[in-house]
Amino acid sequence: MIRITVIISYSVIALLCATVSQGASPTIQMVDICTLCRCLDAKTSNEMIVDCHGEDQQAAAGGQHAKYFNLQNIIWPVPKDPLNNPLRIRAFFRNMKLPTLPRPPSSAYVTELHFSNNAIDSYYNEPFENFKNLESLIMTGNDLKAMDKDFFASQNVLKHLDLSNNSLSTVNALERAFLEHLESINLSHNKLMSISELLMGKLRNASIVRLEHCELYSWMSYDELAWKELYLGWNKLKGLHVAMFFSMPKLEILDLSHNQIYALDPQAFASLSQLRRLDLSFNEISNMFANIKLPSALNSISIAGNSIGQWPFADLPESLELLEIQNNRLTDLHLAQTVNVLILNASDNELDVFNGDSFPKLTTLDLSYNKFSELPRKLGKNLLGLILDGNPFERIFFDEHVSLKFLSLSRLPNLKELGEYSFWRLVGREDDKEQDCVEIRMSHCPKLQSISSMAFENVELCKLDISYNKLTSIPVNLTDWESLSGEVNLQGNPWNCSCSEQWLVDEMLPMLYENKDLQYLLDDFRCASPVARHNVRLIKFLNHRGAFCGGPQLARLVDGTQSQDSTVKAGFSSIICSVDDEACWHVHKGSGMIAFCIMMAATLLVSIALLIFIIVRRRKENRQKNTFENIWLIRNKQSTVL
Secondary structure, eight states, X not given: OHHHHHHHHHHHHHHHHHHHHHHSOOOOOOEEGGGTSEEXXXXXTTXXXXXXXXXXXXXXXXXXXXXXXXXXGEEOOOOSSTTTSOOXXXXXXXXXXXXXXXXXXXXXXXXXXXOOSSOOOEXXXXXXXXXXXXXXXXOXXXXXXBOOSOSSOSOOOOOEEEOOSSOOSBOHHHHSSOOTTOOEEEOOSSOOOOOOHHHHHHTTTOSEEEOTTSOOOOOOOOSOOOOSEEEOOSSOOOEEOTTTTTTOTTOOEEEOOSSOOOEEOTTTTTTOTTOOEEEOOSSXXXXXXXXXXXXXXXXXXXXXXXXXXXXXXXXXXXXXXXXXXXXXXXXXXXXXXXXXXXXXXXXXXOOOOOOGGGOTTOSEEEOOSSOOSSOOXXXXXXXXXXXXXXXXXXXXXXXXXXXXXXXXOOSOSSOOEEOTTTTTTEEEEEOTTSOXXXXXXXXXXXXXXXXXXXXXXXXXXXXXXXXXXXXXXXXXXSSOHHHHTTOEEOTTSOEEOSGXXXXXXXXXXXXXXXXXXXXXXXXXXXXXXXXXXXXXXXXXXXXXXXXTTTOHHHHHHHHOOOOSSOOOOSSSTTSOOOTTOGGGHHHHSHHHHHHHHHHHHHHHHHHHHHHHHHXXXXXXXXXXXXXXXXXXXXXXXXXXXX
C-alpha cells in the first residue's frame, strides 16, 4: 500500500512538472544593439556612439512607424581590449515615442544616456541602478509629471542630469537621491512652484543649477552651497532680500530676468563677492530703489526692461565692462564717477544729452530710440561702434572729431536730406582689410529724399547702406564706388530710372553681380519710375548700355556690343524687339522711338546721297573716255564715228 502511494505521488509530481514546463515562457532572445541602431566610432579611439533615432527607423521601415523594440533585451557593445583600451559608450534613444523609461541591461561601459523627445510619463524603480559608470542622463522633452519612485538612490557617479521640458510639479525622488558627484542639473521648463531645502542640500556640490521657465514664486536657501551658476529667469519671484543668496558665496552668474520683482533690498547682492554677471532685466523695478550695492567682481549687469527713471546704483565696480540699461525711463546718464565700461546699451530711454566723460573707455555705444536732436559729443577716443537709430535728428553734422569703425543712423523719422560735409569730422578705423575706413548704415528713413554730392567728403567708407529710404537718385560722385568693391546697399528706394541714373547700370550693377556674396543686394534694387519701368529690377538691364538713355538695342547697334540676352549682328536685322518685352519698351515709346526714327531717316538720306554720287561719277567717267578716244583717233588721222 505504501509503495502504491509513493508511486502515485511521484507520478503526480512528474505530471505537475511537465505541465509547468509546457506553460513556461520561452527563453528571452537577446539582440545586439548595433543590429537595431547605428554604432559609430567617435573621434577618440575609446568612444562609441549608439544612435537609435525614431526618424531613422521610420525611414528604414519604408516610411511607416517602426516597430518598437524592447530595450530590456539588448546587448551592449564591449571593448576588444578592455584592459588597455576601455570603452566609453554614449547612447541616444531619441524620438522613439517611448511611453516608459526602460530598464536596459547594465553595462559598465555606458557613460551617457539620452532619452530626449519621447513620450515618457513613468519609469521603473531605480532604472539605472546597475549603471555604475553613468555620468550623464538627458531626459528633456518628455511627459513626466511627478518623480515619486527612487531614481538614483544607490551610489553613482552621475555628473549631469537634464529633466527639462517636462511637466514636473514634484521631484520627491531627487530629495532621496544620491547626487554627491552631480555638477549640473537642468529642471527648467517644468511646473515647479518651489525648491525644498532638502533638495538644495542634495545639490550642494553642483556648479550649475537651471530653473528657468518654472513657476517659482519664492526662493530661500540656508545651507552653504557650492553653486557657481544659478538661472531663475522666467519665474514669478516678486522680491529680493538680503538673505536669499547669503549661502552662495561662490556664485558667479545669477539670472533673475523676466520675473515680477518690484521689491529689492539694496544689499541683496552684497554677499556675492565672486559674482561676475547679474541679470535683472524685464522685471518691475522702479524709481523707489536707489544706491543698489553691486559686488566688486561684477563684470556685466543688465537692468533692461524695467521702469527706472533715475540712476539706481551706488558706485559701479571698476571691473564692470558691460552695462545694459535699455528699455527704461532714464533722462540722464551723468554719473558722479568715471567708470571703465566698454559696452553701454542705453537705447529706448528718454535721453537727450550724453556725458561721455563718465565713460572714457567705451568701445560700443547704443543710444538708439532716445530724444537726441543733435549728435552726442565727447564720445571718447576708444569708441568703435556708435548706434543712433530712431532719434529725431533733422540734420546730421559731425562738428567734433570722431573716429569710428561702424556708425548706424537708421530709422530716423525726421531726416529729409544729407547736406554738404555732414560727416567731415568722421574718421574711419582700421578694418579687417587693414584700411582706415568706416561702415555707415542709413536705412529705413521714411523722409530721406536727397543726399548732397559732398555729404561724404573726406570720409573713407568700407560699406554704405542707404537702403529703404525715399531716394530717387544719388550723385555719381558721392564717393569712390570702386573702393567699396560693391559693399553698398541701394535696395528698396524708389529709383528714377532715367538717363541721369544710367551710371547705376554701367558701374554699380557689374560690381554687385560679379560677386556672388553680394548678389543678394540686387533682390529689391528696382525702378519706380518712369511708368514703363515701374517695379522692374535693375538687374534686367545689366550690360545694356544706354538702357535709360535711348534704349539698349539702339546703343548696342551703334557700338557693336553684345548683351547676355541676345547677340546683335551688323545691320538692322536685330534692331526691332517685341513690344511685349518690357526691356525694350523704351524702343517703342518716348525718346527711344524718336532717336530710332531719326537714325533710320539719317541712314536713308546718306544712302540716297551715296547712290546719286555713284551715278554722277560713272557718267562723268564715260564722257572722259569718249573724249580721250576721239583725241587719239584725230592724232592718228582716223575718222571718228560716234
